[in-house]
Amino acid sequence: GAGVSQSPRYKVAKRGQDVALRCDPISGHVSLFWYQQALGQGPEFLTYFQNEAQLDKSGLPSDRFFAERPEGSVSTLKIQRTQQEDSAVYLCASSLGVGQGSYEQYFGPGTRLTVT
């Protein structure tokens, strides 16, 4: 079956622009996660959805970052008024289980965002 997909794969934005990054999880996966991976670093947790409910958004770096999953499937991460420090790869992952416990997370290929 299809894995996690993300679009666009690459995005270049001018400082101050708004961007929207899309994630299509594996069908039937309850949990969805967003991570930010800076160059040369490990991914850092941003936010977690269980179905359409955003249960944890403790990793969002500022109020310019907003995520939604209105129908419990596709998710969008929106960044308003992008800054250069937002440049990173944004990874989406989904898992079959509930919670952030032992269930394997399946990762998408990521969206590489470059803010100029």
Place this chain on the structure above:
Amino acid sequence: AQTVTQSQPEMSVQEAETVTLSCTYDTSENNYYLFWYKQPPSRQMILVIRQEAYKQQNATENRFSVNFQKAAKSFSLKISDSQLGDTAMYFCVVNTDKLIFGTGTRLQVFP
């Protein structure tokens, strides 16, 4: 706060040889999970192996095995019979309420 430390930014190994990647972590939780994830060049992150902290027995998955020392908070990954396809960035991950990744070890397997 939970932290994960991978002290080897880069490692290399010859094909068919064995290599061990180190990881130490810090958490105040008693129940948690540990993972090694692999991120091949330009490819998606995939799970290599998983260990439940309450299990004393070290996890194994084909050529991959771990040495889990709970008291020392150490979780190393051993890759036996290394293959060219093992070339990747390897992340040690601790999970209590969310995944906490280390900074990664870039492994290069040479023919």
